[in-house]
Amino acid sequence: PGVFGRLGEEMDHLAAHGINFEVVPGVTAATAAGADARVAQRRWPALRLCRLHASGWPAHRGRGRGARRLRC
Numbered sequence: 001p002g003v004f005g006r007l008g009e010e011m012d013h014l015a016a017h018g019i020n021f022e023v024v025p026g027v028t029a030a031t032a033a034g035a036d037a038r039v040a041q042r043r044w045p046a047l048r049l050c051r052l053h054a055s056g057w058p059a060h061r062g063r064g065r066g067a068r069r070l071r072c
Contacts, residue, residue, distance in 0.1 A: 007023065011023070
């Protein structure tokens, strides 16, 4: 999997070490959450705004605290 959007770096590392690999597209957690909530993410007006924030990096901490929770 491409962890935290670093797929390019991971591919470079594998290639540099002579390791064969295959990239297989998957389902993001955001898409899976929408499916679980039975929200069609591609049908208007089901989703008007999708705001995702990672919390693994100090630069991202504290963002999005004022965002409202959407009820489906």
